[in-house]
Amino acid sequence: MSTNKTHILIVEDEAPLVELLRYNLERAGYRVSAAGDGEAAMRAIDEDRPDLVLLDWMLPLMSGIEVCRQLRRAPGTANIPIILLTARGEEHDRVRGLDAGADDYVSKPFSPAELIARIRAVLRRIRPALADEVLSYADLTMDLVQHRVTRQGKPVHLGPTEFRLLRHFMEHPGRVFTREQLLDSVWGRDVYIEARTVDVHIRRLRVALNVEGQPDLIRTVRAAGYALDAQGG
Template identity: 65%
Template structure:
């Protein structure tokens, strides 16, 4: 599943540069132009990583970082501070507020992308690992293949993305709306009922006689990958 990076940057040329280059690196990028907008976007959907400028309108980057670290949902979300400040004291202050890393402008995109991947690898290895495993199910991102108990599972593109997302956090229940955002994209307008159709197809593809159903339906809540289903 494509890692979701929130870029919080008020300088449009830099934000556009980051959006374009991180997109080429395989990240899903959303942008916020000030600290207030950033907090709203995080509330709507928790990013896998936040690229946060130090100097922002309305709410400063340091204050955004402080608020995110105070909230249980974002306490461990990787935050990489991006700023023109290069003094040692400013670096220390940024890290003291809870930032995980610090990059000074101007920066090289190759280094920035490498630092982002390093943070994701520590915080959410399932996002960057080539191979996901759960129970007798294996999803190999490198070969784009899925097997269950050693037998090939043939999936359509949407079912593959759906399974990838569910395997990142097995046991967690996701609403239809959350699955729509993660698998279809927040800017795609499809009905929530569409999720039911594709979950049904995924469940059918994963079925093996005598083996447990790995997709759990939670009434009025959503779906999860759970071998206790």
């Protein structure tokens, strides 16, 4: 099929969830197809190769893990990005999914906004040519080309470090990062900076984002670190 839109295949047997995902993904500008079981997914991928697969763990006929393994074994599909969707939240299950070849892992229930942000992050990392040049989360938008951030359509003025910090959060929404992880990712491993410096820049980022009293999108997790989370806190 000839189209410039990034094609996402949803492999999920719960029809209401498929329709919810389809609605939100099409609104975000993606072309969407769906398969209700593992065998149908393999046929669909043969007929119309997707750019990314959203793959439920628990499927009829063939499990999501087995679909993932088969895709990774075949040269023609080995590089298709895969995000596993599952109610399994324990660490050993996440490890199994990643070991089978998944690129990311989203536990149910999840928000469509978080899932779309994860999709964009995976595409940016694995298939850069397909990646959007605009990141979105909740009411935040970041234009990576024009180096602009808006919230509810109004400009947000950030310094270079706060911009990089926010970009990192928007590429990994909902994930908690320690100060040390943020230092490595945002400042670089070869730069020696006190971990408390992160707190200063988080504070500046919060002030810039919440200039009109909007809900705080940066969640502080005591004794752990920080996350971008629409629930705030």
